[in-house]
Amino acid sequence: MTQNLAALFPIVKAAPVVPVLIIEDVKTAVPLARALVAGGLTALEVTLRTPAALECIRAIKGEVEGANVGAGTILDEKQFDAAVAAGSTFLVSPGATPRLLAHADGSPVPLLPGIATASEAMALLEAGYGAAKFFPAEQAGGAPYLKALSSPIPGVMFCPTGGVSLKNAPTYLALPNVMCVGGSWVAPAAAVAAGDWAAITTLAAEAAALKAV
Numbered sequence: 073m074t075q076n077l078a079a080l081f082p083i084v085k086a087a088p089v090v091p092v093l094i095i096e097d098v099k100t101a102v103p104l105a106r107a108l109v110a111g112g113l114t115a116l117e118v119t120l121r122t123p124a125a126l127e128c129i130r131a132i133k134g135e136v137e138g139a140n141v142g143a144g145t146i147l148d149e150k151q152f153d154a155a156v157a158a159g160s161t162f163l164v165s166p167g168a169t170p171r172l173l174a175h176a177d178g179s180p181v182p183l184l185p186g187i188a189t190a191s192e193a194m195a196l197l198e199a200g201y202g203a204a205k206f207f208p209a210e211q212a213g214g215a216p217y218l219k220a221l222s223s224p225i226p227g228v229m230f231c232p233t234g235g236v237s238l239k240n241a242p243t244y245l246a247l248p249n250v251m252c253v254g255g256s257w258v259a260p261a262a263a264v265a266a267g268d269w270a271a272i273t274t275l276a277a278e279a280a281a282l283k284a285v
């Protein structure tokens with residue numbers, strides 16, 4: 073098996089933060105994506121946690137220049153195929169099952185599977201993977217835990233997600249095994265509901281300017 077890192081790395085490394093989006097109303101998808109791209113965040117993970125998600129991916133793909141729209145919360149093969157058909161340029165899952173990895177094999181659209189332990193990292197390496205989501209990052213042990221994995225297992229690059237914020241992101245970004253972080257803080261539900269796209273662009277710009285410490 074192999075993971076299409078040549079496709080994945082340019083997308084997720086384009087900015088330090090990958091917004092994790094839970095979009096309820098398809099009408100907000102395009103202005104939300106435009107606001108995030110205007111702030112400098114281009115890899116957008118639309119989670120398949122709402123009935124509108126696939127339509128949101130299609131809309132962003134068709135209408136938002138500069139966005140690389142991906143799908144998150146991919147739990148099975150059916151969701152994988154539906155997200156690819158909707159135009160996703162990357163796929164993210166909270167875990168990594170043998171069935172999902174086998175299904176992703178050979179897909180030109182790269183999968184970023186989620187893991188949180190050394191054994192899972194070793195299993196991914198055996199499966200030909202070199203990049204993973206560290207999920208749920210803060211709850212699983214945070215940056216000190218991920219740092220502890222970097223020396224024995226340097227071959228897996230991570231996107232920590234779950235409890236990551238503007239405040240703690242720099243500590244993750246400083247780790248040698250971190251390529252970006254993911255988080256929902258750049259798209260607060262209240263700002264989306266209010267259509268406050270300027271506020272979201274400001275949050276995105278702050279996130280895009282993050283540096284490792």
Ligand SMILES: O=C[C@H](O)COP(=O)(O)O
Binds near residue numbers: 234236
């Ligand atoms: O389900 C969690 C998402 O992956 C993002 O987590 P977050 O809301 O803590 O940023």
Ligand SMILES: CC(=O)C(=O)O
Binds near residue numbers: 146166186207233
């Ligand atoms: C949480 C996560 O990894 C996802 O929704 O894809």
